[in-house]
Amino acid sequence: MAKILTLTLNPALDLTVQLTRLEPGQVNRSEAMHTHAAGKGVNVAQVLADLGHQLTVSGFLGADNPQAFEALFARRGFVDAFVRVPGETRSNIKLAEQDGRITDLNGPGPEVDAAAQQALLECLERIAPGHDAVVVAGSLPRGVSPQWLQALLTRLKALGLKVALDTSGEALRAGLAAGPWLVKPNTEELAEALDCPLLSLATQAAAARRLHAQGVEHLVISHGAEGVNWFSAAPALQALPPKVSVASTVGAGDSLLAGMLHGLLSAHGFEQTLRTATAIAAMAVTQIGFGITDAAQLAQLEQGVRVHPLIEQ
Ligand SMILES: Nc1ncnc2c1ncn2[C@@H]1O[C@H](COP(=O)(O)OP(=O)(O)OP(=O)(O)O)[C@@H](O)[C@H]1O
Ligand SMILES: [Mg+2]
Numbered sequence: 001m002a003k004i005l006t007l008t009l010n011p012a013l014d015l016t017v018q019l020t021r022l023e024p025g026q027v028n029r030s031e032a033m034h035t036h037a038a039g040k041g042v043n044v045a046q047v048l049a050d051l052g053h054q055l056t057v058s059g060f061l062g063a064d065n066p067q068a069f070e071a072l073f074a075r076r077g078f079v080d081a082f083v084r085v086p087g088e089t090r091s092n093i094k095l096a097e098q099d100g101r102i103t104d105l106n107g108p109g110p111e112v113d114a115a116a117q118q119a120l121l122e123c124l125e126r127i128a129p130g131h132d133a134v135v136v137a138g139s140l141p142r143g144v145s146p147q148w149l150q151a152l153l154t155r156l157k158a159l160g161l162k163v164a165l166d167t168s169g170e171a172l173r174a175g176l177a178a179g180p181w182l183v184k185p186n187t188e189e190l191a192e193a194l195d196c197p198l199l200s201l202a203t204q205a206a207a208a209r210r211l212h213a214q215g216v217e218h219l220v221i222s223h224g225a226e227g228v229n230w231f232s233a234a235p236a237l238q239a240l241p242p243k244v245s246v247a248s249t250v251g252a253g254d255s256l257l258a259g260m261l262h263g264l265l266s267a268h269g270f271e272q273t274l275r276t277a278t279a280i281a282a283m284a285v286t287q288i289g290f291g292i293t294d295a296a297q298l299a300q301l302e303q304g305v306r307v308h309p310l311i312e313q
Helices: 040-050 067-076 114-127 146-158 169-177 187-194 201-213 252-265 270-285 295-304
Strands: 003-008 012-019 032-038 054-062 079-085 090-097 102-106 133-137 162-166 218-222 228-231 237-240 306-309
Touching (some): 003 040, 040 054, 146 169, 201 218
Parallel strands (some): 012 090, 054 079, 133 162
């Protein structure tokens, strides 16, 4: 069992509203509403907890509406190291219609000032040592710059932690320069960060070599139903997921990341690590939520994952 810290700098309360059909500009009545504490680092923590690891969760949390987060952390036994900031954590509203269409309305979230950023750094200096790895996942809140993220990652590395990063845009670009141990972009996110619209296998391999020289040991590129390419010091591998019926893809990337950390920190073989991680991600898409709810189903999904070496043409 590993001790893992996850950082969610811009968490969200996910509010899912179920309705038959959305009529814009009209009064709409919903059939059901569910609120839950979310954000990529929080999601990754939950999957890692399902896999038996010990979790500390941190980041910035709005002081005015922390209840759903605090209840989740208490229920899951997470150590709560979130810095409270004035205001409310944002809400991400998902309007889910009967035909499967989902409309997202993502809120802005609180502005995080320099004092709160300093408070988080000081908190991490104190609590990060003793953890095996730190996962930094999701977007940046207002007020936090990509350069600050880069400095944070550099500091976490200097504290001796394995740093895993999952973000996008400028934050990913800046974060890559810090040379995190592992990064998990999807193909679009990597293409954007590298300023390269088309990502052939040769381009991916070249990017992996360049990033490797910068300190990135593991480049895990996800591509939805088309699977995962994993570049590391070992020969590159590709995993193709089994065909599953999709209930919701929420948490698929987070599940893949959690699965990769689980295998690597448990010193499983590379093939086994990728196979299990891909099965965990496939399991996430078969559910409305995510997480390891059924060990037998996971074992069956693992058998359906195809892992093979990636050969550059
Ligand atoms: N339809 C699917 N069937 C099986 N597996 C899937 C499917 N969609 C996604 N996955 C698995 O989940 C992994 C992550 O998905 P994806 O590449 O869409 O991540 P992402 O874009 O980072 O998503 P997220 O929105 O969760 O951040 C994929 O590499 C794959 O293993
Ligand atoms: Mg993602």
